[in-house]
Amino acid sequence: MATISQVRAWNPTAFATAATALEQKNRDFSDAVKAAHRSVDSALDHWKGETSAAASARALADSIAATHLTTAVFAEADALSEAASTLGSARATVIYIADSAIAEGMAVADDGRVSAPRYGSGSTALDILGQAAFDEKARSFEARLIPALHTAGSLDEDAAAALSKAAVDLADLAQRPGVQQAVSAGVAAILDGNGFPPTGAWEFNEFWESLSPSDKDALAAFDPGIGNRDGMPAADRDHFNRINLGNLQSSTSIELSDLDGKHPDWAQGRNIPSDVGSVEEADQQARRDYEQWQQRRGDLQQRLDGYGVLAERIDPALAKEGDSAKYLLGVDDKGRAIVALNNPDTATNVATFVPGTGSHLGTIGGDIDRSQAMLHAGQRALERAAIAGSTSVTTWYGYDAPQSIPQAGLDGYAEGGAGPLDRFQDGLRASHDGVPSHNTVIGHSYGSTVIGAAASGGGSLDADDLFFVGSPGVGMDRVEGLSLDGIDPEHVGGHVYATAAANDPVPMIGEVFGGLSHGANPANDLPLIGFG
CATH class of the missing domain: 1.20.1270 (Substrate Binding Domain Of Dnak; Chain:A; Domain 2)
Known part of the structure; x- marks a missing residue:
């Protein structure tokens, strides 16, 4: 005992x-x-x-x-x-x-x-x-x-x-x-703290491909989140991230239990400090402590629930007929994740879908379904045109999305997601096998604002086409402000498309509120593309 x-x-x-x-x-x-x-x-x-x-x-x-x-x-x-x-x-x-x-x-x-x-x-x-x-x-x-x-x-x-x-x-x-x-000398140096893996996607891919299985496993043991490294082949990212997902579920569950253990009465809804009636500093501090505890507990519970949703959606035993193979390209301790349908390293056409306001790990199932619908539509289009090729669509939950309309009016969420999205696109190029794929980045709602931030302000996305759907603005008023790797700035307009439903109020924000939005409605400045 x-x-x-x-x-x-x-x-x-x-x-x-x-x-x-x-x-x-x-x-x-x-x-x-x-x-x-x-x-x-x-x-x-x-x-x-x-x-x-x-x-x-x-x-x-x-x-x-x-x-x-x-x-x-x-x-x-x-x-x-x-x-x-x-x-x-x-x-x-x-x-x-x-x-x-x-x-x-x-x-x-x-x-x-x-x-x-x-x-x-x-x-x-x-x-x-x-x-x-x-x-x-x-x-x-x-x-x-x-x-x-x-x-x-x-x-x-x-x-x-x-x-x-x-x-x-x-x-x-x-x-x-x-x-x-035994591990290689380069990996041994990393494990000993005397070296670091390359940070660039292309450099990391070259480094990773030179490693033995023992080297890779040793690095994964040293850094359980190594599967999030851009430039690592999709199959390896999936392998190590599935392992890490289980670890994250366990550690988050333990952290939640520890938090409840600090205030078991609060966890059971008892002895909650009142938020009215007292002016005593001790009482006010107790209420502040409770609110901080409650916020932390809510965040942990949401993350744990999200991990459960993610684990269920990538479980091959639970796949529905017609579902594509799923690759877990990213998962971290902040509740962010990246799921690819089919292997992007071998696909002819590679799309990345960036969701918008309200998206968090618990909602990823619905967006994976949207990605699946896009994949099927793309494949049908290829078949109708008698064009050979395969398609992969990635649901990119690699940033902290705004969770409310007021938050969606801020630029910070887009700025925070711009760098990770840029690096992810670089990684898709670096790890792709054979002839370069045709890469498209699709942004829905605030997701288009993230794409705009990644492709402007001195940044440039390594993609062939951009699609904006129901956009509240992409940070500029003209398409010429966007930059795509390898594409002449004068020709960028031929690679960027936008669409919006007639009754969608989000794209109208820029027209109504002007400077309070993220720029003009891109559907007014770009070729209108229908998704039917």
């Missing part, structure tokens, strides 16, 4: 970190096994006879054994992640019960025993009745606290056992030839 002091000292995040490291080590092993079997398969293609058959049988046996071991270690990692998630809740429960008892004047021992204070009224009869009531309340607290400590202790023991077993397994793997491979 855990003690109260031990539980108070817990840091469940450490368990999540251990799970992340364990999963990465297991992937090192898995990749090494796959590489070994690729070598064996290649050799067997040119080797026949009884000896070859025996080697093939041995390779199959090793493959089966490796699969079992990999599955077992992943199961341990999953158990540790689950324990990490539940430890935060168990910790909050123990602390809430203990603190509640103390607030009632009870004495709480470290092992969970609760003693009532002495009742003294001067009347023997009243003292007996009062003491009985106090003792009953103490027993009630103790009856809840000791089982909570037992549960917390069991969870702690389970996590320790899982980590110990995983460590033994990994130590065994380390002793087996070929499983643990």
Whole structure:
């Protein structure tokens, strides 16, 4: 059984970190096994006879054994992640019960025993009745606290056992030839803090393509968010970001539990500081503390819910008939994400869809559906024109979008998204295989304002065409203010299109409010394109 002091000292995040490291080590092993079997398969293609058959049988046996071991270690990692998630809740429960008892004047021992204070009224009869009531309340607290400590202790023991077993397994793997491979000197320097990966998309792509699987896994263990690097091939971004999505879900859940544990009464809607009637500074400070706590909790809950929506939408087991393959090209601890339909590295036509006001991770499902509709429409157009080619459409939630109409009147959100969008377009070019694709960036509502910010003011987007849909303005009054890589400024107008529904009020903001908007309605200055 855990003690109260031990539980108070817990840091469940450490368990999540251990799970992340364990999963990465297991992937090192898995990749090494796959590489070994690729070598064996290649050799067997040119080797026949009884000896070859025996080697093939041995390779199959090793493959089966490796699969079992990999599955077992992943199961341990999953158990540790689950324990990490539940430890935060168990910790909050123990602390809430203990603190509640103390607030009632009870004495709480470290092992969970609760003693009532002495009742003294001067009347023997009243003292007996009062003491009985106090003792009953103490027993009630103790009856809840000791089982909570037992549960917390069991969870702690389970996590320790899982980590110990995983460590033994990994130590065994380390002793087996070929499983643990040394990293390159360049990667070793990065891991030691004496070097850095290249920052430019093209430079990073060249660097990444030169690495061995062990190098890549080592960098991913060092930087779990490495899948967000622009210039990394889409398949690798998806691989590492799917791993990181699980880590982010666990760490956010733990952070939310820890926050609830600091104020379990607030988490249960109790003892909320009043926002009216008091002029005492202490009361006002308590209310401010509560509002800050409430804001932080709301942000964490929204992010956690968003991660859940994202995980569901990219789960191949939940894909609907006709859905394209999904690549998770980005996900971070701020609740931003990037999802591509089909592989942009191999597609002939690559589109990036930038959503507008009100978009956050919890709404990404609807925009993925819009991207899917655009992809199908593009493919049908190619088929009707008898043009060979494939299409990829990316839903780009790579910036913090305004969440209200007043916020949408500010330039800061567009300015904040301009750099990441520019770098993402550079990355699409850098990682693309073969003949350069035809790249289009589509902005809906405030998303068009982000595109405008990225393609102006000294910036330039590496794209062939821009589409603005229902735009509140793109930061300028004339198309000549936009810049696209490799396109003569005099000809940019032939690569930029805009459309707006007749009853859409957003594009009219510039016409009605002038300087309060993000510029003129681009649909009045550009060729009108219908999406039917």
